[in-house]
Amino acid sequence: MNPKRNIRIFIAGHRGMVGSAIWRKLEAEGYTNLIGKTSTELDLRNQAAVHDFFKAEKPEVVIDAAARVGGILANNTYPYQFLMENLQIQNNLIDTAFHSGVEKFIFLGSSCIYPKLAPQPLKEEYLLTAPLEPTNEWYAIAKIAGVKACEAIRKQYGKDYISLMPTNLYGPFDNFDLKTSHVLPAMIRKFHEASQSTVHGRQSTVTLWGSGTPMREFLYVEDLAEAVVFAMENKFSDNLYNVGTGEDLTIKDLALIIQKIVGHTGEIIWDSTKPDGTPRKLMDVSKMEKAGWKAKTSLEDGIRKTYLWFLENQGSFKEVKI
Numbered sequence: 001m002n003p004k005r006n007i008r009i010f011i012a013g014h015r016g017m018v019g020s021a022i023w024r025k026l027e028a029e030g031y032t033n034l035i036g037k038t039s040t041e042l043d044l045r046n047q048a049a050v051h052d053f054f055k056a057e058k059p060e061v062v063i064d065a066a067a068r069v070g071g072i073l074a075n076n077t078y079p080y081q082f083l084m085e086n087l088q089i090q091n092n093l094i095d096t097a098f099h100s101g102v103e104k105f106i107f108l109g110s111s112c113i114y115p116k117l118a119p120q121p122l123k124e125e126y127l128l129t130a131p132l133e134p135t136n137e138w139y140a141i142a143k144i145a146g147v148k149a150c151e152a153i154r155k156q157y158g159k160d161y162i163s164l165m166p167t168n169l170y171g172p173f174d175n176f177d178l179k180t181s182h183v184l185p186a187m188i189r190k191f192h193e194a195s196q197s198t199v200h201g202r203q204s205t206v207t208l209w210g211s212g213t214p215m216r217e218f219l220y221v222e223d224l225a226e227a228v229v230f231a232m233e234n235k236f237s238d239n240l241y242n243v244g245t246g247e248d249l250t251i252k253d254l255a256l257i258i259q260k261i262v263g264h265t266g267e268i269i270w271d272s273t274k275p276d277g278t279p280r281k282l283m284d285v286s287k288m289e290k291a292g293w294k295a296k297t298s299l300e301d302g303i304r305k306t307y308l309w310f311l312e313n314q315g316s317f318k319e320v321k322i
């Protein structure tokens with residue numbers, strides 16, 4: 001066996017959409033020493049517990065996919081949880097990993113760290129050049145602190161601590177709770193449920209949020225998992241890398257694609273009392289491509305796979321409550 005495949009890798013948040021995709025990818029690649037703990041087994045907000053865990057398990061690589069995560073409404077409704085829990089989780093992980101001698105740490109942020117009205121596509125160097133989008137500034141500030149903590153360790157101590165900034169993600173094990181989820185899983189559930197019920201012989205209407213004009217970029221979570229494993233296996237020359245497809249579309253166009261895949265024929269209503277969020281956040285993915293990684297899955301293929309997963313897991317899919 002390749003001894004490298006025996007390295008002790010801690011995947012924080014291994015039950016989440018992203019963490020579980022990374023776990024599956026690492027297993028498929030033959031890594032045998034994967035470590036995962038649920039939030040009940042190890043609350044990463046608890047500094048002493050994190051310290052004891054590192055002492056006992058001695059991970060050599062840490063992948064941080066644990067976070068308080070949610071869509072636009074959850075971010076806007078629970079600013080304190082999104083700021084504080086994320087700071088606590090990532091500070092405990094980064095600082096304990098550093099003091100335990102972990103040489104490789106991968107921190108996952110989000111495209112919302114960039115300024116609301118930054119030029120498009122978003123380059124890594126636009127970080128901290130203008131104000132953030134108000135619906136997610138609390139979460140973004142926590143994520144920026146994580147990026148900077150890894151950058152500081154890299155600058156001061158020369159350790160391979162890097163930050164990957166994924167665009168909006170979707171796929172198996174996503175959160176399908178209609179209050180806390182992101183737009184893509186919410187649309188799958190809304191269109192599916194409306195397609196199953198009729199009013200006066202017509203399929204039920206679907207209510208979506210905002211104006212439908214904002215643009216978003218979507219990456220299939222298994223592509224992200226591949227990018228994370230690529231980053232784990234290679235030494236990158238810099239601290240911060242965007243991870244996306246480099247292509248976006250309007251929320252209205254996304255709705256039409258999902259409506260067609262699900263087979264919904266009813267009306268769509270736009271609820272203008274709900275926020276639009278940032279008008280556009282398209283990633284410049286050239287830095288990651290130069291490093292040697294590119295997304296593979298088309299949006300339609302990814303949505304079809306996710307819808308299939310949703311159908312196969314009805315009744316047991318995740319609904320995150322805050």
Ligand SMILES: NC(=O)C1=CN([C@@H]2O[C@H](COP(=O)(O)OP(=O)(O)OC[C@H]3O[C@@H](n4cnc5c(N)ncnc54)[C@H](OP(=O)(O)O)[C@@H]3O)[C@@H](O)[C@H]2O)C=CC1
Nearest residue numbers: 013015016017018038039043044065066067069110168169
């Ligand atoms: N979803 C998206 O669109 C995007 C996500 N990201 C980033 O990817 C990462 C993962 O997101 P995603 O998989 O979607 O989120 P999920 O909500 O699916 O998973 C989050 C995971 O974090 C764990 N977690 C949360 N709080 C704690 C805690 N206090 N102690 C221990 N574990 C905790 C949960 O553990 P448990 O299940 O055991 O409770 C869960 O497994 C995050 O850093 C997020 O910011 C970035 C861009 C977009």
Ligand SMILES: C[C@H]1O[C@H](OP(=O)(O)OP(=O)(O)OC[C@H]2O[C@@H](n3cnc4c(=O)[nH]c(N)nc43)[C@H](O)[C@@H]2O)[C@@H](O)[C@@H](O)C1=O
Nearest residue numbers: 070071072110112136181182183186208209210275276277
């Ligand atoms: C990943 C990213 O995710 C969040 O930012 P967001 O991209 O704005 O989030 P979202 O996916 O929830 O919405 C995208 C767009 O879609 C519209 N929309 C329509 N109908 C529904 C709907 O039914 N549900 C939701 N959630 N949105 C809807 C919605 O009004 C908005 O215009 C932040 O958490 C941020 O911190 C972050 O990192």
